[in-house]
Amino acid sequence: MRGALGADIRRYAAHDPAGRTRRQLFLQNYGLQALLAYRLGRWLLRSRRTYRCWPLLPGGWLLYYLLSRYVRLAFGIHLELSADIGPGLYIGHFGGIRLHGCRIGSHCSLGRLTHIGPLPGGHGPVIGERVWIGAHTRIVGAYRIGADATMSAGAVVLQDIPDGALCMGNPARVVMRTYDNRSMLGLADEPAEADPVLRAQ
Amino acid sequence: MSNSCAFGQFWHWTAPLAARGGWRMPPGSQARDPEVTIVLWMMRQLLADARFYQRLTRVENGAIRSLARTMLSSRGLWLLAFHRIAYYCARRRDRRGALWWSARAAKGAGTLFSVMFCRSAFIDDCEISGPIYLANRGYLICGARSIGEGSLIHDRCSLGYAVARRDEGRPVIGRNVWIGPNCVVGGAVTVGDGATLLPGSFLTYSVPPGAVVKGNPASIVGRNFDNSVLRRSLAIVQDVVATGP
Numbered sequence: 001m002r003g004a005l006g007a008d009i010r011r012y013a014a015h016d017p018a019g020r021t022r023r024q025l026f027l028q029n030y031g032l033q034a035l036l037a038y039r040l041g042r043w044l045l046r047s048r049r050t051y052r053c054w055p056l057l058p059g060g061w062l063l064y065y066l067l068s069r070y071v072r073l074a075f076g077i078h079l080e081l082s083a084d085i086g087p088g089l090y091i092g093h094f095g096g097i098r099l100h101g102c103r104i105g106s107h108c109s110l111g112r113l114t115h116i117g118p119l120p121g122g123h124g125p126v127i128g129e130r131v132w133i134g135a136h137t138r139i140v141g142a143y144r145i146g147a148d149a150t151m152s153a154g155a156v157v158l159q160d161i162p163d164g165a166l167c168m169g170n171p172a173r174v175v176m177r178t179y180d181n182r183s184m185l186g187l188a189d190e191p192a193e194a195d196p197v198l199r200a201q
Numbered sequence: 202m203s204n205s206c207a208f209g210q211f212w213h214w215t216a217p218l219a220a221r222g223g224w225r226m227p228p229g230s231q232a233r234d235p236e237v238t239i240v241l242w243m244m245r246q247l248l249a250d251a252r253f254y255q256r257l258t259r260v261e262n263g264a265i266r267s268l269a270r271t272m273l274s275s276r277g278l279w280l281l282a283f284h285r286i287a288y289y290c291a292r293r294r295d296r297r298g299a300l301w302w303s304a305r306a307a308k309g310a311g312t313l314f315s316v317m318f319c320r321s322a323f324i325d326d327c328e329i330s331g332p333i334y335l336a337n338r339g340y341l342i343c344g345a346r347s348i349g350e351g352s353l354i355h356d357r358c359s360l361g362y363a364v365a366r367r368d369e370g371r372p373v374i375g376r377n378v379w380i381g382p383n384c385v386v387g388g389a390v391t392v393g394d395g396a397t398l399l400p401g402s403f404l405t406y407s408v409p410p411g412a413v414v415k416g417n418p419a420s421i422v423g424r425n426f427d428n429s430v431l432r433r434s435l436a437i438v439q440d441v442v443a444t445g446p
Binding site: 030074075076093094095096111112113134135136153154156168169170184 | 316317320321322339340342357359362363383385387401403416417418
């Protein structure tokens with residue numbers, strides 16, 4: 001948990017123009033509070049298997065319940081524990097965010113009013129690393145979204161999206177095959193040698 | 202109340218204070234203190250906003266709710282009131298008196314209040330010239346540069362949101378614009394006076410006055426449309442919401 005939450009904090013600190021400290025970020029940023037509740041819940045789920053952690057579980061679940069209820073009621077950020085979110089998620093704005101039953105890679109950005117989840121009875125979407133997901137995006141169903149892809153605001157995804165593509169519209173169409181979203185993600189100074197598409201540019 | 206007390210005109214008197222080198226009374230004002238004038242104009246503006254809401258939220262038989270009931274039940278009106286205070290704070294940083302600090306305290310509480318109860322956020326220095334309607338259902342984020350008077354903005358809208366690039370400009374919304382639910386306006390875009398954004402449209406370019414915009418990505422489907430019927434009451438959206446899309 002500490003590693004994933006640490007990556008979240010680094011994303012938020014990179015996006016923060018005022019240069020606030022970690023404590024200020026936790027107190028003032030609702031996205032980070034939502035992620036804290038989510039990471040705590042995932043850690044509690046994992047630590048069920050460890051006998052030494054059992055004394056912590058009742059208090060931990062109570063804390064998780066209170067935190068997640070607060071975040072869901074006050075800000076409408078529903079990060080359910082069935083979602084598998086990689087380290088370093090950045091939630092830009094509050095309101096109407098619903099993530100459940102999906103897998104999201106590391107260092108993604110999430111806009112507001114997004115709904116990512118499975119169709120009833122089906123599998124959820126699998127989203128790669130460093131994907132920028134704009135506001136009003138809906139990814140419902142078992143679709144694969146490649147690494148470094150960019151979902152424009154309002155994209156309603158009804159097909160698989162290749163790596164590094166920019167897609168927009170309803171239904172979402174791939175507008176560009178190679179689209180550099182590193183400056184949007186705030187990751188411009190990090191090396192991109194892991195990705196062949198970006199290395200080719 | 203006529204539109205002569207619109208906030209935009211008020212700021213034309215107060216904003217270039219530093220350039221003119223001192224406070225000058227608005228013509229016809231009886232108040233001695235500039236801060237008293239500001240409070241008076243603010244209250245008149247809020248009253249005009251409440252009247253505007255009162256006209257819009259007619260019940261089915263045409264009866265009008267009382268003003269107090271409108272003020273208590275309209276969460277969009279609370280958001281608008283807090284935005285007026287935040288706008289005052291943002292524009293009057295040069296004069297930090299007792300009124301400014303109390304308004305700053307109210308703004309700090311009001312931002313949290315509008316996030317938690319109105320489910321909406323407004324950028325501080327968005328200039329709203331006159332009464333507008335903001336949706337009571339919330340989920341509205343507004344980063345516009347200015348919004349003209351008489352505009353209707355419904356729920357689940359994002360104005361001034363980066364659609365696929367970062368640090369895009371801020372839109373300018375004209376007067377008497379009707380923006381339906383679930384709309385996005387991105388970038389440095391000018392929405393002309395009297396334009397209509399149908400529900401679910403994602404606008405990334407400027408549209409002329411009177412245009413009708415629809416779709417994702419947006420396309421102009423009509424020109425010189427008179428949307429005064431749409432702006433007469435909120436019943437049309439409530440019917441759509443009740444019967445389903």
